[in-house]
Each structure stands twice: as C-alpha cells, then as structure tokens.
Amino acid sequence: MVKDGKAITTVEAYVQAYYNRLTDSKTADRLYLDLSQLKEAFNHADSDAGEQPNLDLAVKYLAPDTLRFLEGLQDNLDNEGILASIKAFNELYENKKVLVNVKLTSAVPLTAEQKMRIMNKMEKRIGEATFFVKEVVDPTVIGGVRLESENHYFDNTIATKLKEMKRHILTD
Structure with missing residues (x-):
C-alpha cells in the first residue's frame, strides 16, 4: 500500500524538525550511520517475494537517539514511513557541507x-x-x-x- 502525499509530507516535516533540534554533530553522524544500516536491512529483504526486513536484528543495535527518532514517527512507523524518514534525514544530512x-x-x-x-x-x-x-x-x-x-x-x-x-x- 502506497502512502498518500499527506503522510509523507508529515514524515518529512517531522524529520526536518527533529534534525533542527539535534544538539551536536556527533548525534547527527550517529543517526545517519544507524539509519543507513536500517536502510540496508530493507534493501536486503526481497519485497517482491513478500520477504520482510529483519527489523528485530537491525533495531537491536540502534543508538537510543535513533530509537527516539523512530518513535517520533508514531502513526507512520511502518516500512514506508521508516524508509521515507530515512530518505528525508539522509538528504538533509548529505546536503549540508559542514x-x-x-x-x-x-x-x-x-x-x-x-x-x-x-x-x-x-x-x-x-x-x-x-x-x-x-x-x-x-x-x-x-x-x-x-x-x-x-x-x-x-x-x-x-x-x-x-x-x-x-x-x-x-x-x-
């Protein structure tokens, strides 16, 4: 099921607000690393064959800041919401030079x-x-x-x- 534009916009707004409230670059670096690893868990799952990503294993090693970030997704804490949040966070992180x-x-x-x-x-x-x-x-x-x-x-x-x-x- 594809999320509507409003849900994705909500996720992007949440990510922007969360990113703006980060207190230091080390937290941003850690979130970026954790979210990249979480994205890899999604990439390894074969969605065409109905295979779900192994989120239990992926979440086990996430930092507390990353878990708080994901908890903030609330109603959008499904595969599409998580992937949209990862994409939005990575774009913010990668577009800032310093x-x-x-x-x-x-x-x-x-x-x-x-x-x-x-x-x-x-x-x-x-x-x-x-x-x-x-x-x-x-x-x-x-x-x-x-x-x-x-x-x-x-x-x-x-x-x-x-x-x-x-x-x-x-x-x-």
Missing part, C-alpha cells in the same frame, strides 16, 4: 531572535553549515557573547574587553 558544534556563552539567556542573528553572522563568516548550538549562561562574562567551535573563536564579551583594557593600561 557540521559545526558551537558553544554560545552569554551573561543572560538569549531570545530565539538574538540567537538567530548571532548564528546568521557566524554563518556569513564560515559559510553554509549546520550549527549545533550549546547555549551556556555565564554571568561572569558580564555582557556580550562568546562563540567557540573547533576551528573558530569569537569573543565579544565585556569581561574580555575589560581584561584587554587592563592589560593595555598596565603595559603603557
């Missing part, structure tokens, strides 16, 4: 709009990427923000500016 873990430190919690503006500026600096942002509230920075990733560091905090001013005054 996965970047970012630690965003500020003195107070930021609004969604503030985070979006900051991450848009970060994207302009390093190019198109999927950002996995871990937000840290640290009152000792006094104000401003600090962005840290594996390859980039941007510190525009008041605490750092005060340290630089002190160092500058003491060296003159």
Whole structure:
C-alpha cells in the first residue's frame, strides 16, 4: 500500500524538525550511520517475494537517539514511513557541507531572535553549515557573547574587553 502525499509530507516535516533540534554533530553522524544500516536491512529483504526486513536484528543495535527518532514517527512507523524518514534525514544530512558544534556563552539567556542573528553572522563568516548550538549562561562574562567551535573563536564579551583594557593600561 502506497502512502498518500499527506503522510509523507508529515514524515518529512517531522524529520526536518527533529534534525533542527539535534544538539551536536556527533548525534547527527550517529543517526545517519544507524539509519543507513536500517536502510540496508530493507534493501536486503526481497519485497517482491513478500520477504520482510529483519527489523528485530537491525533495531537491536540502534543508538537510543535513533530509537527516539523512530518513535517520533508514531502513526507512520511502518516500512514506508521508516524508509521515507530515512530518505528525508539522509538528504538533509548529505546536503549540508559542514557540521559545526558551537558553544554560545552569554551573561543572560538569549531570545530565539538574538540567537538567530548571532548564528546568521557566524554563518556569513564560515559559510553554509549546520550549527549545533550549546547555549551556556555565564554571568561572569558580564555582557556580550562568546562563540567557540573547533576551528573558530569569537569573543565579544565585556569581561574580555575589560581584561584587554587592563592589560593595555598596565603595559603603557
């Protein structure tokens, strides 16, 4: 039985939302690997002969994050729904050139709009990427923000500016 377009659209929307909520690139990498292995279980089953994939064996080795992802499919947790979700996730994952873990430190919690503006500026600096942002509230920075990733560091905090001013005054 072929699913209607509405069900597939629902699966794709779920996958997009889940992907956008991932907290780090390692989770995305693990999901991609697990879903690729799950897809292989479907590919090895001969559907023309009525053979079903051995999902019990495939699911046994999935990471907890992958199982949570699959549980979220709810009404679409059948062969077609699983395959549609795998396809949608893999397209998102493979179309992003760079996965970047970012630690965003500020003195107070930021609004969604503030985070979006900051991450848009970060994207302009390093190019198109999927950002996995871990937000840290640290009152000792006094104000401003600090962005840290594996390859980039941007510190525009008041605490750092005060340290630089002190160092500058003491060296003159």
